[in-house]
Amino acid sequence: MGGLFLAFPAIFPASATLIEKHERERKEERGLPGKRRGREAAAVDAAGAALGSIGLLVFASVAWRLLPRYAAWMVLPLGTLAWAAVSVLLWMARHRISHPLSRRSQDIPKPLRS
Numbered sequence: 537m538g539g540l541f542l543a544f545p546a547i548f549p550a551s552a553t554l555i556e557k558h559e560r561e562r563k564e565e566r567g568l569p570g571k572r573r574g575r576e577a578a579a580v581d582a583a584g585a586a587l588g589s590i591g592l593l594v595f596a597s598v599a600w601r602l603l604p605r606y607a608a609w610m611v612l613p614l615g616t617l618a619w620a621a622v623s624v625l626l627w628m629a630r631h632r633i634s635h636p637l638s639r640r641s642q643d644i645p646k647p648l649r650s
Contacts, residue, residue, distance in 0.1 A: 548585055552578045583630060591623035 556574040563570025598615040 587626040591619040595619035
């Protein structure tokens with residue numbers, strides 16, 4: 537829980553700023569306006585951080601509920617697995633909601649070449 541509430545607010549703003557700056561500069565080196573690209577990259581990072589934070593809440597819940605009854609060597613890997621599963625599932629759900637056409641284009645069979 538400490539990492540969720542202490543480290544995240546301290547580290548995230550700095551990382552989002554650096555991501556935005558790096559992406560903007562990469563586009564501007566090619567002679568293109570990079571302001572929008574930088575903002576989009578920072579937004580994707582923010583979405584990942586939010587979903588990962590929900591996963592950390594799941595980890596904390598598993599640890600809080602199970603550590604009083606079971607050994608730490610059993611609970612911590614289970615909490616880590618729960619964190620990873622929830623974070624990945626949320627990211628996949630977000631991707632499907634925000635990119636509905638990308639999934640459908642993969643389902644359409646390609647024509648055969650003669």
